[in-house]
Amino acid sequence: MKQSIKLYEVADLVGGEVVGDRDVIITGVAGIKEAQKGDITFLSNTKYLPFLHHTQASAVITSKDISSKEKTLVRTDNPSRAFTKVISLFIPPPHLSRTVGVHPTAIIDKNVHLGEGVSIGPHTVIEENSSIGDRTVIESHTFIGRDCRIGKDVLLNPRVTVLQGTEIRDRVVIHSGTVIGSDGFGYETINGEHIKIPHIGSVLIEEDVEIGSNVCVDRGRFKKTWIQKGTKIDNLVQIAHNVVIGPHCLVVSQAGIAGSTELGKNVVIAAQAGLIGHLTLGDDSIVGAGAGVIKSVPSKSVVLGSPAKPIAEQKKLFAFIARLPELFKEFNELKKRLQSSHPSDASKG
Numbered sequence: 001m002k003q004s005i006k007l008y009e010v011a012d013l014v015g016g017e018v019v020g021d022r023d024v025i026i027t028g029v030a031g032i033k034e035a036q037k038g039d040i041t042f043l044s045n046t047k048y049l050p051f052l053h054h055t056q057a058s059a060v061i062t063s064k065d066i067s068s069k070e071k072t073l074v075r076t077d078n079p080s081r082a083f084t085k086v087i088s089l090f091i092p093p094p095h096l097s098r099t100v101g102v103h104p105t106a107i108i109d110k111n112v113h114l115g116e117g118v119s120i121g122p123h124t125v126i127e128e129n130s131s132i133g134d135r136t137v138i139e140s141h142t143f144i145g146r147d148c149r150i151g152k153d154v155l156l157n158p159r160v161t162v163l164q165g166t167e168i169r170d171r172v173v174i175h176s177g178t179v180i181g182s183d184g185f186g187y188e189t190i191n192g193e194h195i196k197i198p199h200i201g202s203v204l205i206e207e208d209v210e211i212g213s214n215v216c217v218d219r220g221r222f223k224k225t226w227i228q229k230g231t232k233i234d235n236l237v238q239i240a241h242n243v244v245i246g247p248h249c250l251v252v253s254q255a256g257i258a259g260s261t262e263l264g265k266n267v268v269i270a271a272q273a274g275l276i277g278h279l280t281l282g283d284d285s286i287v288g289a290g291a292g293v294i295k296s297v298p299s300k301s302v303v304l305g306s307p308a309k310p311i312a313e314q315k316k317l318f319a320f321i322a323r324l325p326e327l328f329k330e331f332n333e334l335k336k337r338l339q340s341s342h343p344s345d346a347s348k349g
Helices: 008-014 046-053 079-090 311-322 324-341 345-349
Strands: 018-021 041-042 059-063 073-074 179-182 187-190 192-194 202-206 215-220 224-227 303-305
Touching: 008 018, 008 059, 008 073, 008 079, 059 079, 073 079, 079 345, 202 215, 202 345, 215 224, 303 311, 311 324
Parallel strands: 041 059, 059 073, 179 215, 202 224
Antiparallel strands: 018 073, 187 192
16 A cells, blocks of 8 residues: 555556646545545546635546646546546555455355465355355355355455355455345245245356345346346345346346346446346346336337336427426316306206
8 A cells, every 4th residue: 555656656557647746745545625735636527627726635637628727637538547546556445455364253164165365254154165266355244155156356245145056256346235146036826825936046247247235136047147247236236036137237226127137238227227027128228217117128229217118209208297287277278268158068068
């Protein structure tokens, strides 16, 4: 972890251009409103441009079109990404600062294979025939069932549950409270009774996936539930049995995806959207917040509403609905005018 660094070294790290004093000493990182002397901050959204003139930061990482006579800048193509690199100099990710080794309160079966540089936290349980890859960090009170395969450089935060037969590949991050590999929600109703359908499949989570807190990923009924590389999943998401989520998708908080639905690559599911089972969502499609998706969505489509419709169509419906009070008022006025012009007809009605 760095104690201090000169600004020109920061610029070299992020591929940026210094405008101002190249030898400014940077001792920390902070947001543009909170930054003090010695800190470096960033500005990527123009709505925060007024803060540039008031920040106490010693330097600001900006886009290449920003200029200032008062502040020392580091101009880059992507200020947010550049700032993330700088943060890692001063504040390393928590799992990189963990002590390597197994805590004495951890319970690990004798048939578990641990790679090099593994860190196992207090009260963790790892059952038989599972393996943990090099440099993986498993935080306290985490449970890993039998026959699981955890890759290299994985971070399982406290109280993650990984049930039997799950495979998690390299550089995956899973946050607290998430359950991977629970039974799917499947019952057959016979004579008024709900008979449980066994789920004997598995879960596969590919490289560079990040899963938020309190997410549930159900195991497949016979095959696997499959989350492909680079996908990011927010907190409080439900992913049902046999769902396939393609590479580099985004699934936002409180979304629910029912069984056997398949997402292509780069799909975005916004907050509180619900998808029924056995659908396909094409590559680069977007499901808007709160949408209820009841039929498959073509590639590069944007759908909104419940039931979900193409966004242009749904916007027209929203506009019509917004006019309903006005239209209802006009209708009542017309009705009154008709009644006053034909009083005898009105009395017959």
